[in-house]
Amino acid sequence: MIPLYDNVHARSFPFVNWAIILANIAFFLIEVALGPDAERFVTMFAVVPARLLANPGPDQIATLFTSMFLHGGWSHLLSNMLALYIFGDNVEDRMGGGRYLTFYIICGLIAALTHILFNPDSPIPTIGASGAISGVLGAYLILYPTARVITLIPIFFLPWFVEIPALVYLGVWFLSQLLNGTLAIIIGAQGFGGVAWWAHAGGFVAGIVLVGLFIQRRSRRRVYADEYWPW
Numbered sequence: 189m190i191p192l193y194d195n196v197h198a199r200s201f202p203f204v205n206w207a208i209i210l211a212n213i214a215f216f217l218i219e220v221a222l223g224p225d226a227e228r229f230v231t232m233f234a235v236v237p238a239r240l241l242a243n244p245g246p247d248q249i250a251t252l253f254t255s256m257f258l259h260g261g262w263s264h265l266l267s268n269m270l271a272l273y274i275f276g277d278n279v280e281d282r283m284g285g286g287r288y289l290t291f292y293i294i295c296g297l298i299a300a301l302t303h304i305l306f307n308p309d310s311p312i313p314t315i316g317a318s319g320a321i322s323g324v325l326g327a328y329l330i331l332y333p334t335a336r337v338i339t340l341i342p343i344f345f346l347p348w349f350v351e352i353p354a355l356v357y358l359g360v361w362f363l364s365q366l367l368n369g370t371l372a373i374i375i376g377a378q379g380f381g382g383v384a385w386w387a388h389a390g391g392f393v394a395g396i397v398l399v400g401l402f403i404q405r406r407s408r409r410r411v412y413a414d415e416y417w418p419w
Contacts, residue, residue, distance in 0.1 A: 190340040191274050194354070196332055202277035204285040208292065209269050209276075212317055215257040216265050230258055234313030237304040256296045258315035268317045274337070275328045276321075279399075282331055287402040295323020295394045302390025306373070314384050319391040322365075326395025329358045331403075365389045 219226045233254040240248040259265040280288040299319025328335075335354040340347055369385035 189352075189357070189360075191271065191357070192338045192340055192349070194274055194278070194332075194338070195336045195351075196278045198277045198281040200281055202280045204289050205272065205276040205280045208289075208317075209272055212257055212259065212265065212269060216259050219258065230260075230315060231313045233258060234315045235300050235303070236313050237307050237310045239311070240304065241308055252297055252300045253293070255300065255315045256293075256317050256320050259317070260315060264316060268321055272317065272321050272324065276324050278332060278335075279324050279327045282404065283327075283402045284404050287404070291327070291395075291398060291402045292320050292324065294398065295326075295391045296320030298394040299323065299384075299387040299391030303384045303387035305390075306369070306386040307384075314387070316384070319384070319387040322388045322391030323395035323398070325358055325361070326392040326397075327399035327402075328395075329354060330396055330399050362389065362392050365392065 219230060222229050233251055235251045235255040240251065259268065276288075276292075279291075283291060296317070296319050299322060300314070303314055303319070333353070333355040336351040337354055337357045339350050339352050339357065341350055342348070365385050365388040368383065369389055372385060
């Protein structure tokens, strides 16, 4: 399932969300420009659980932050930025820019720590914004459960466009992360399928738990403008 857009209109321009998107793109372009040295660059600034736990100094702790802005390829970057573009603007709208940025970073940190908890001996570098974005998805689930996510579902190579309630779309997504994470533990494969499933799950739960602390007081309401408002 590929999300395309939702039916919730933000009341203000999402400056911080766009800044995060542009920062991720900028760092990825730096990776591309480095050519053969990109792998060494990524390994240096990625979270490596075994390395961090063996030497939890400032340089390794810093990777909890730097890893959020690195990606392993165009598809990795574009899929993350698409999700952030669709869901992040509305969450920022309810929190305000400063609170949203703080929330995003905290969820990313919790996601990385969750990955380390489940993979303490892993020597595999972990990168990507998906842990922090998972927190945004968790917040969106709480704030806009009845919103509609227009989704592309390829069936027999034909595109099908379906409106799926956010509660269903995000609920299914979260269950898939738990399932794959559990399979990774059962078969003993760290980063099963090349994805840090538990980082996603940890970020998502963090978003659900923390969202209430970051909503602007004036916005503590369930009413929001969708494509049919105010009719």
